[in-house]
Amino acid sequence: MPEMEIKHDNMNQPDNFPGIGKRLPYREPEDFFDQLPERTLEKARQRTRSKSSLRIVWKAVAVAASVAAVVFLVILSQNEPQVPVVAETKTEAVEPPVIQEEHVSAVEKETDTPKVTVPQKEQTVASPEENVGDVLADLTDEELLQMAAMFEADLFTEDRNMDN
């Protein structure tokens, strides 16, 4: 029977079962309690070690993920300024500037109203240090085709053209 000092405050003796008492029909193996503390301590140490090494791995993974995210954001932010300029100018990108002027003059002839909004918009949208013509000249045929496809898929541009 286990030996332990327990204080019993305001406690009545539990119901007795005559002839039974507190004895148990179970037995523990010999020397069980002598060896158990050392074995348990070893187990506890191993568990602590494995947990801490697992924690280190997780920290390393978290740091690597953070670095990757930062690098990705930096790359994204470097590409970002080009994207809006190209996107805004892509409305006219399908047609070379010369054709645009012809188109504008043709529209002017048809409506007899001075519609010079297209070139004005191009001037306001494009940043001062970048010329749209230069940008377009730098683009490959493939990129131009991609921009044309984007332009066709751009509903907002269509609405604006329809308004015009």
Next chain:
Amino acid sequence: MSETSDAYLFSLIKNPATRDKGFLQLMNEYQKPLYWHIRRLVVSHEDAEDILQETFVNVYRFADSFKGESRVFTWLYRIATNECTRHFRKNKNWLKNAELITDKMMGDLTGTDSDDSERMLVKFQQAILKLPEKQRLVFNLRYYDEMSYEEIAQILDSSVNTLKTNYHYACEKIKQHLIEHA
């Protein structure tokens, strides 16, 4: 064990330099009562050993979380009881195994020249094993460990009145079982 020496043990365990020494002292102090508490609940020695080790491994790892608001033995019993409850949930057939063990014990006793009181002990354990989980826990803590209802309430997170009712019903059921299987 006095509260002062408990506090001393935990001061040893919380200090990395003396952690192992304090842990071994704590185990030597409490391993027996905790083992028997667990063994009475799970019956099998192997299961009891595993659960006891798991209890102390948790103590080793989470000793810092012990704030001294309750007594150490209450805290240890709480961890051990939770581990037992987890064992019951994980091994749904544990009761069947426990009954088989007690049946085997009965068979062993019948085969030897053991007296009637030994057979009665096994029948008593069988009656306890047939109790619902909560009643079994309350009965064991009250009857064998002689804890007050207030202490049991801390371990099981239950009200004193509920525990008294549980204990009363447990006693009645055990008496009934002993009469039926006399």
